[in-house]
Amino acid sequence: MNAVLLIVIPLLAAFISIVSKKIAPYLLLVVGLFNIVLLFFLENGLVFIGGFDVAMNSDLLGISLLLDTYARMALWLINGLILVIFCLNFKSYKAFSSILLLAMAGLNGLLLTNDLFNFFVFLEISGIAAYLITSANKKPVSTFRYLVIGAIGSSLFLFGVVVLYAMYGTLNMIVMIQAIQASGNYAEVILPFTLMFIGLGVEAKLLPFNAWVKGVLGHSNTLTGPMIAGVYAAAMSFVLGRFITNLFVFEGSLLIVVTVLLALGILAGDVMAFSSTKTREILLFSSIAQASIVALLFVNGVIIWAVYLIIANALSKTVMFLVINKATKDVGSDESEALRGLFVNNKLVGLTFTLVTLSVMGLPLLAGFVIKLNFLTQLAGIGQIVLIAIILVASVIEGIYFVRLIVKLWYPGESEISVKYNYSFKAVFIVIALALLVFGTYSTPLTKLDNTIDTVMEVVNNG
């Protein structure tokens, strides 16, 4: 058993699926399940691919994969979500199964790889998969814009990687971290770090680099919405977290710029959502704000709760986009006025949507509250009162527009609308809402896991 299988099998399946379109969907199901099961049997640690023994053992040359608890959680989430989302869209978007396999391979690679260039490759693979997925929106210009911005981003990332390589002569992250720490000259790594941060920021929807989001998610459907806002956002946040906590050293003006950008992202995201009337726009802007919060937490070293926040967000956004996009498809408009009274005949869906939204807003009895309170506590512990204030002020705005949305969706306007959700949708909604509810009321497991993850990060830090 080898972590490489997590990447190779989906990739292989993707190739096979091109040959036979018929088995492709089933292949995806099998591979997804396989990956999830496989994760149970894999052990933590480094996996080397290629290279030769001496080099591997002494200098960590060659490509290696790193599987730790952090990556494992991310992988479970990603693979599981892809599987679920695909199951829900099994009938309508069958043709996308090979692309989803590709995306699975790329994202798994992103989360596992320990090699910077390899990372770039996976970034591009997953990026190409993402572009293809968004083509399901039937808005080619938006997709094209996504492609161009994504290409610029990955180019910048590659640029940064190459500069780092030129400076330290290695592409292995662990070695590079040690080298950077040994040199201690942070001023000269500002350029590569900036470039890499921007490159990742494009994919992770951080503020000034995310112009593509509106076009892509603003016209999303039940496949692309959850995939981009849920799966991709989560994966990129995880990756960003790994880079920020392990590799990047934010100091001086870089730290200021990054913090300002992220704080701006939080505020601007929520303010933009406040000014939107289209439901999908509200959701996408809110996810921008959430992504910025996550990044901000990583920058401030609040890791474990950021991880939970990513997971909670991915699950919540999946549900929200599924609900809204299905309704939009049936109604033909995503204006919140047009969707008035959506839940009148869909009480269960309404309930789950409400619970999930409350979790995103960080209200008690739901997981979002526990997470929010804990990361704020940790921020307070390191004296970041200003950041707390920013996050909380943004959360006020967020609360207002979400409540406005929920109330609108619960109470009918002049005309009744009918949207039917089938049982599989409902089942997913219920499971996710229940999960949020359970972890919101019984948060001990979350706090317990706290320590374990931190130790793994220690391992990474120490090489």
Next chain:
Amino acid sequence: MIQYASIILFVIGIYGLFVSKNVIKMIVSLNIMEIGLNIFIISIGFVGGGAIAPIISSTQDLGLIFVDPLPQALVLTAIVIGVGTTALALAFAKTIYKTYNTFELDEMEESA
């Protein structure tokens, strides 16, 4: 020296993306940018005065100078990826043209 040239190329690509509104021109700019980047990668691997094949032998000859082979390998991959991206972009360009009958982004009326 060649590094400066490659960075200039990269900047030209960025500039092209900055000013052009035409789908095809953008793809071309993207390619220019990528080429600049690729040249930059190659250039950092070059070590002047090298005389030995870049193969690690069992004897550790530390004094020997050789051109770093890794960037060349990287660049190959980067080119491949670049080609893939370009192909995809062109495919989208085709779709765009089919839908809107134009390549000018300004002339399209897609609500985004």
Next chain:
Amino acid sequence: MASVELLILFLVGAGVIAYILTRFNTFLGSIFTIFAVMFVFVSLAGYGFGMNMDTTVNILPGISFTETYLGFYFAIIIVFVYLMVSFFHPYYLSEYKYKNSYNLLFLLSLAGILGAFYTDNFLNLFFFFELIIWTTMFLIPQGKSKEAAVSYFGFSIAGSVAMLIGIFITYNVSGTFSIYQGLAALSGTNAIFVFVLFIIAAFAKLGSFPLHIWLPIAHGNAPHPFSPVLSGALVKLGAFIGVLALIRIAPATGLFTAMDLPIGQYVVAILGSMSIVFGTLMAIKEDDAKKLLAYSSMSHGGYILVAFSILNGIAFAGGFYHILAHALASAGAFMAIAAVARATGTTKMKELGGMIHKMPITYLAYLIAIISMAGIPPMGGFISKWLIFQAVIDKGMIFVGIAVFFGSVGSFLYVFRPLAALFLGQELTEYKKVKEAPLLMLIPTFILMGLNVYTGVFPGGILKFINNIIVELGYTGIEVSTYEINGTNGILNPALIGLIFAVGSGIAFLIFIVLKKSRKVELMDTYTAANFVHDEHLLHYAVDFYAPLERLYEKQSNWMTKFYTALAEKVRELGKLGKYLFMSKNISTTVFWIVAIIIFLLWGEVL
């Protein structure tokens, strides 16, 4: 032994059961709700007065309780209001769209309230506050306006966010989330920051100027049985935070020697005064009976703030007593209006008239409630206002004095308006078939009437309990015996006043009954300068009741609404700007930002 934890769990469980029961039968579920709340009230009243509640926590993780007189006082008042209101549920719920969840959320919010007042941990306090906010937030849109919930939620959440920031500053300073240790550890600038933040929270919850705009919107549009809870119970959360800030934190700001009062407290008192004046003026102007009462809540919130900012025992006694008196009065008044609204379907005063002939008991309940609200003896409101006046006068706070006197006289004006326009006046034809509220709804009405009188006549016992709170807060209590209250500049004997009032009324009744019996005439048979008027609407004076007075401040009256509308509009514009800047269709914009950031970063460092 009643355990706080078990009560909370019981309420959550009861909520679920009520949900299921209501699903099958609205009436049954509501009756169950009554009993659930009653159980909580009885166990709280049974053990709480002697501080015998069990505060150990066995099941709930991360939550800890402690028992204070302060918390209990608030808790018992609010639970009582909940109990009274729950009697209304069986008759109202069937109209609501999501009636099943009504009882569930109602009980959940009560659980939150119990927790909030019994916890000793800031994070738990915040947890329960947020729980209360969102559970109640979903109750409000069941009423008239769906948007009311948004403004209620917005202001509430802004308040609790301010509180949370304050909590984290406290945590940063003291390293603990314990309420009492944390607040004690504050000093200097931090204390001022936390003070300001807590005061913002208190203002937002209490609906005080300048954060009052949600109050009429939420109260006026909430479901009829929920408005009493909002006004009588939930705004008191703000008073609780206010107490924490004004008395527990009490930062060392400069001192006004003339009044021997810290500047911070004085500023709060002045803001409270403004809240009194604004609330009064707006209430005088309002046409919707429920909104009118909402503005009156705002004005009474001002009294509470004024009371707690004057740092001495007598003012605190007044403040705490006012909380009780206003809870009872406002619950009574709102419930009377609710009963009318149930019968007629409207709360607009210009559409109503002569309800007294159909609903005399409801009318009496309203009358007694407003007498208390206006601070007229022999009702509870008088006692508290008397105590507050004493404190204000002794401190020589002239400008605050203007406000409290203005509010007190102004309250006659606004409470009289529903009385005249809604209950009295001509009997309108469209309400000929209206009947008195059913018996179950009259039970709480009678209880509230009785308590309003009781608090006005025998305040001794309650004030003795309040003395415990004042001592707990570190001040000396007031002198009070069974019948007499010793203020700093006078003695009050409410029981005597009640007795004398009875004697006076007796004499008047005697005069009345001795004289010849009057002939009963129709309401329409009235002096019209000998004009024949056949339409009772023409003889009913209900629109623009205080027109000459309203004219004086007509233009200024919507300033705050305009301000908040403009604020929301500005945020929206900011969002549009953000979209324009960052979410452009042009790829150039993104490229520009990337280049700009790189250049900015490299300017000083590398280049």
Next chain:
Amino acid sequence: MLSTKYTEKTKLTKDEIDRKWWEVGDYFRRNSLWLLMYCTGCCAVELPPSMTSAYDMERLGMGPMATPRQADILLVSGYLSLKTLRRLIYTYEQMSEPKYVIGLGSCPINGGIYHDSHAVINQLDQYIPVDVYVAGCMPNPESILNGFVDLMESIKNKTANSWKKYRDNNEWYKQNQKDALGEVIIHDEFHE
């Protein structure tokens, strides 16, 4: 020890008590007569002089009142058209008993100079009972005050019983009123 002998107590009946009180009341009533001035015609001009310094009505305890509910005297000063009569009757019926009516000038007595008008009634006491008529066109303030004193005298003599008359002969009065005014069919703001 209780006396077994039956002696009839000189117990006043309720009516007798009422009568005694009524006599006491008469004193107050005649010394405090409040007017409701129904100023329909020219005779009203004579009222201000009788109220102000020259004749000073207030020294008799009299004064003008705003509403029929408070007033004791309905002072009909001048001619009565049919439209006014309807309102006069309405007002009269709103007054609380005991109430008195004074007709000022010749118009209420016989129509005066309007005696042949189709729109003016000629004899007020056909429609409501009148206690005192003050003749003249117009009567001067002295005669007006004299009329008031006459009313006081008749109250003292228990002859000012017009209100009782109206109650006892209500049907007759009503019939007269109806004959003069006709039935009212439409009820709204503009019709009667």
Next chain:
Amino acid sequence: MILNILIGIGIAFFGFVLQTSIAGINRKIVGRLQKRHGPRWYQEFIDIFKLLSKRSITHGWIFDFGVIMALGGIIATAMFMPLTNNFLAFENFDNFFIFVYLIAVGMLGMAMSASGSGNPWASIGVMRALTTMLAYEVPFLIVVLTIINLTGNSSLTEIMLYQQASGNNWFLIALPIGGLVGFIALMGMLGKKPFETYVAPAEIASGPMVEYGGKQLGMLFIMNEISAFIEVSLFVHLFLGGATNIFEFLIKYFVVYTLANLISSVNGRFKIDQVVKFFYKWPLIMAVTQAVIAIYFGWVI
């Protein structure tokens, strides 16, 4: 206790008789002022008893109940009123605020009853009465705030004693501006002429009283007399040093009421919004000035 209550009832009755007589005398004075003979001095009694003897109408139970409540509240208030510094029914309980607020019960009762009659003029009258009340109460209470702050006691007897103890340094003299405000406010309370907006017989048919006749009106007249007694007595006790014996009280009472009445008889009537504007301009400014001078600077003559 019973004795005290009886004394209280006696005071209320005394107040009624006193005020009714003085009002009658004042009617005569005003008559003379207008070169008239004027009514008999006991005319007011005759009026009231006449009203009580008449047969009245009622508009329903609230119409009667309000009247009873009004009269009852006012009688109760009057029972607390001290006549001199040692003659009062309930020692120590003559708190100033009792008068201000208990009197409001009476007002509320009357207002309620008037509105209950269903006559719009009554409601308009009540509206005007309440608006006027809003106008005059605040300046008056600010002056009283100053007085209580200075004396440290809100009991009327104590305030009287305070003034007498300092050599009859009445607050009218010690706080001249405040005294003036107090007198203006008293005019408002009594409904004397520049502020007589709510009766306005020619305009709104005597306002709240429009529907009353017979015994209800008589009871309201009694109530009116007693409340005038309370208001004037309050002024006497607060500003004129109270009284050590009953004759002093009578003289002061007579002077104050007559003065108010004389001023009233040469004045026209304000519009209702003019009343509010007036009271919130000059009297309030004066009251605040007086309070600041007296409390914060300690300048008391």
